[in-house]
Amino acid sequence: MAFAFRNLLLYGDTMNKKQFDKQSQLEGLMMAAPVIPVVIVDDPKKAVQMARALVAGGLPAIEVTLRTARALDCLSAIAADVEGAIPGAGTVLDAAQIAAVEKAGAKFMVSPGASSKLLNAADDGPLPLLPGTATASEMMELGERGYVHVKFFPASVAGGAPYLKALSSPLPRFKICPTGGVSLANAPDYLALPNVLCVGGSWVAPKKLIDEDDWGGIEKLAREASALKRG
Ligand code: 3PG
DSSP: OHHHHHHHHHHTTTOOHHHHHHHHHHHHHHHSOSEEEEEOOOOHHHHHHHHHHHHHTTOOEEEEESOSTTHHHHHHHHHHHOTTOEEEEESOOSHHHHHHHHHHTOSEEEOSSOOHHHHHHHHHSSSOEEOEEOSHHHHHHHHHTTOOEEEETTTTTTTHHHHHHHHHTTOTTOEEEEBSSOOTTTHHHHHTSTTBSOEEESTTSOHHHHHTTOHHHHHHHHHHHHTOOOO
16 A cells, blocks of 8 residues: 555654555455446345446445435445345445444545534444545545545546646545546546546446346446456
8 A cells, every 4th residue: 555655654643544444445445347327226126236337347345325214224234145246335424323323334434524522423434435625625535534545526527637637736645436426427527637536426337227127237237337447
């Protein structure tokens, strides 16, 4: 983890051992594939089939958003039954959800933004958090708390790839996962940037294909996404 060690040297005052380990874990899962699928699913059986298709297509890290009544059950089912998956929880907004997703077997968490209460709770727990940011100031505040890996949300309307390119020179240490409005067509614009490790998106697991149990279709979308190149 040469990159993470370099950042530890630069920001050792803000990155304790626990945060260093969490940032290293985030780097690993953001480098596992160029795309982290963002999924909205409400049926654990479908969640398992969908996750198997995503993993088969080359996308192991999967963000299960806490936006359905049975999202936690879907997360636990993927954690228990899908070999090779790195299940994460998305739309994590508070301390209670952090405790719940940890219990459900999440390996990482994603939030659309970052409140002090959420960050404090994440500091106390074992799971790495990929917090949402949309401005230089938000990134700098996260940097002061030892964060290097962040989500850029909502990417397409917050400025898109040109905005992230502009941030890469003054804030080179941040390694970013743009999410929100990302597609197979525009993902290369983001992945070409030096400060982008991966993108997040729901296009690889669309509702229509989940409703139709079209796991082959999802695997095909995952395969296309996993073939995207960085740099
Ligand atoms: C999310 O809902 O967290 C992401 O913004 C997914 O956005 P997308 O549906 O535009 O990919």
